[in-house]
Amino acid sequence: MVDESSMKTRIIIVGTFLMLLLMAVPDTAFANSSGRTGSTDGCGAGSCHSSTTPTVTPSLSGTPSSGYSAGTTYSLSISASGGPSGTTGGFNLDSSQGVFSNPGPNAQISLGEVTHTNSNSRAWSVDWTAPSTGSGDVVFYLAVNLVNGNGGTSGDSWGTDSWTLSEVSSSPTPTPANNLGFNQPGSDRGSVFSHSVLDLDTGSPTLVLSNGSLVTFNGTGAPVVTNDEVISSAGDCTILYNRTLRCSGANNYGQLGIGSNSLSNGTVDFGTRTPVAISNGNYHNCAILDDASLNCWGRNNHGQIGDSSNVNRNSPVAVDLGVNRTAISVSAGNDFTCAILDTGEIKCWGFNGFGNLGDGTTTSRNSPVLANHSTGLKASSLVTPGYSACAIFDNGSISCWGKAYTVSTQNGPVTGSSYDIQLPNGRTASDIDGTSWHTCALLDNGSISCWGVNTHGQWGDGTCSSGSSSCSGTDGNVPSYALMPSPAIALATGIESTCAINQSYSLFCWGSQSGEFDGSSNDILVPYLMDFNNSTLGESVGYSEQDLDGDGIRNVLDLSISDDSDGDGFNSSEDDYPENPARWVSCPDGQWGRLSCQNSSAGYFSLQGSLFHESCTIGYYQPDEGQTLCYESSSGYLVNQVASPNQQHCDPGFYQNDLAQSSCIASPAGNYTNNQYGDADDVSPTPLQSRSATYGGQIGSYSWSNDSGDLFSIYLPRDTTASVDLTNAAPGEGDFNVSLYYYNSSMALSLISTSNNSTLNVQTASVTTVGTSFTNSSTLLILVSPNNSSSGNYILTLTMISTIDGSTIGNQSEPIDAEIQVGFFQCRPGTYQGET
Secondary structure, eight states: OOOHHHHHHHHHHHHHHHHHHHHSOOSSOGGGSSOOOSOTTOOOTTTSSSOSSOOEEEEEEOSOTTOBOTTOEEEEEEEEEESSSSSEEEEEEEESSSEEEOOOTTEEEETTEEEESSSSOSOEEEEEEOOOTTOOOEEEEEEEEEEOOSSSSTTOEEEEEEEEEOBOOSSOOOOOSOSSSOSSEEOOSSBTTOOOOEEOSSSSOEEEBTTSOEEEEOTTSOEEEEOOOEEEEETTEEEETTSOEEEESOOTTSTTOSSOSSOSEEEEOOTTOOEEEEEEOSSEEEEEETTSOEEEEEOOTTSTTOSSSOOOEEEEEEOOOSTTOOEEEEEEOSSEEEEEETTSOEEEEEOOTTSTTOSSSOOOEEEEEEOOOOOOSOEEEEEOOTTEEEEEETTSOEEEEEBTTTBSSTTOOOOOSOEEOOOOTTOOEEEEEEETTEEEEEETTSOEEEEEOOTTSTTOSSOOOSOSTTOOOOOEEEEEEOOOSSOEEEEEEOSSEEEEEETTOOEEEEEOOSSTTTSSSSOEEEEEEOSOOTTTTGGGBOOEESOTTOSSSOGGGOOOOSSOTTSSSSOTTTOSSTTOTTOOOOOOTTEEOSSSOEEOOTTEEOOTTOSSOEEOOTTEEOOSSSOSSOEEOOTTEEOOSTTOSSOEEOOTTEEOOSSSOSSOEEOOTTEEOOSSOBOOOSSSOEEOOSSEEEEEEEEEEOSSOEEOOEEEEEEEOTTEEEEEEEEESSTTSOOEEEEEEEEOTTSOEEEEEEOSSOSGGGOOEEEESTTSSOOSOEEEEEEEEESTTOOEEEEEEEEEEETTTOOEEEEEEEEEESSBTSSOEEOOTTOOOOOO
16 A cells, blocks of 8 residues: 555645646646646546546556566556546546556556546556565556547546555465366467367357357347357358368359359368368468368469469369478468468468568469568468468567558568567567458467557557547557457457457457447447356357467467477477377377377267267267277167267167167057067077176066066177176065077087076176187177076176276166067057057
């Protein structure tokens, strides 16, 4: 807190200031001046502005909620609510300690305080650097005045507030930045290290949820969820859950890549390769594949496809990046394309009228040429807005070239190799996106800076440059802070708008709209909180891990790793694919992935080296994760959909006496079935799955069947043992034995073993192939028989074990009905059934 003497001094200064205001009526209102300091305690009392009591609520965001860290620079945003309508106002911000720097548009630093430079805004920004260790509490004082612009004091309103910020403990308790288990959740377009789950071109933003669904926003700003199977989205193309690429939309130049110009949707054929990153240009698209090769397709009038021709392509063609060169990131722009190579170099091709290929000329190229940006640094991220290119380099700096940077007019002189973007002091860039004529960068502290064209407020700093009476800003290449209320983790730029997700997983958008943001057609000049429930939809976004190794450095910026031959930020001695930046690992059985491994999901399976888990087909299912195969549906069951985690019983009136089925058979006329009882007879064996499981059965003389035993068959593969344990379902149920048979080479039935015990008195009757002469793969028969005409329910536990690695095949804990609906029963005397 401020000490008492300092507070008294402040009161004296403010009191003197207000007395001077009483002595002279100003010619203009406070916000119409070029700024004012020493007035953070207010400007009211009727002498400066008409309201005698504050009616405006000031807002200061960007201060760390957990306290400041000594010497750290924070990006602050100032705004207010209440007061007269309009767009004009002024402010005065001061702090008891620390230093202000980098004032945003319409703001200035004067006498160590921050104030406005004109009355053209109601939102401002500035950086504040915290004091040294041990400085104690810091108090921020803020006064905001919102005016109606009538040239006088009447109708204006003001308000004040203060905030106390403590220094963080020297040993703070780490607080996770998210609830999702990521080091850094996020999204990035065109990079092999990340999926694109926040996409924006024109109109509504598109978000990809972790279940594959898409979220867009209608003309009233309401979210619309569409069920789908998407993991990454860019323009008209999406990578699906099965790692195929689906494209839909206009196709006059073959830009969908589906082998035809007449179709409007389809799957792009990459042969045996899998797409891992995509980027959309104006009439062409490009994809990096799982071997880090690059394919492009679509319009090619300027050579933007990069195949050394100018012929349009409606199917993917390979781009020659050089001998043994691969792609880490790609950005398809307006009639040209650029890619970052495994070496950190950038190559570009296509239209070059504004020097946007970076080769020092304005000559278009139909094959890749090296961009000579002259920074001497490795590139990590790349975008191609308009007819320009901008890249983040390994030190977090940004350089751009092309239109408005190194060439002013088409085919004009090239004035330099690149233009350095002046980021705020002490800040570095983590991510970048640019579409059409503006670019935005996500900085290391979670703030967002934008530059370029700002016609519709796409910078998000409260200004616009359209030339209308409500806009007073100008376009330019000096970054301006977007007035985000809290740090961001992902951003996306559109043609004339921008969107970002903050650390609380809320979605903000600003710029041009047709109702998708707030339901109106008005330009939005500061980040607008979208109708997007961050606690449900927000945490469900299919974010990618931006820091796989957890070292605090985003994957794309991990460029200083020793012995990294493919430039992917992973040491070659630990890299399963040391010459392929698109893959790091070869996952073991039951897992899949290319940068990290995860278990195959229930309903899926995967084998060693899988890029993705495969779905169980119809007739098969898998109830567990991390498996290498799917199970056949059991007798009496069916599986009628792909990727099923379970099987289902046949409906009453139907039966199924075989495995791996997708439907059941209607019981014939004069017969019936139900889902309460059944019978596996002792003559024709009922097949069981070739896996471990626990089966339930029943033996006895009942009204529906005179059951004298149950016979089951199971195929036992080579190098596998089978054991059967038989118990009563409940004490006193019955007295049963179990025997194990197989067909020998002469197809004669041979006994393997019979249980020494019966199930009487809660004993376990057991048989096994272990220690017997049985060695070859064969169909085994399991016979459950009663002693002394005993009846009751039993439990048969089948265990199959691989003799190669000792693993259990299947899961003994899964219960399966062995007899229900495996067959049908004749109607009893006195009853009939005339239909199937």
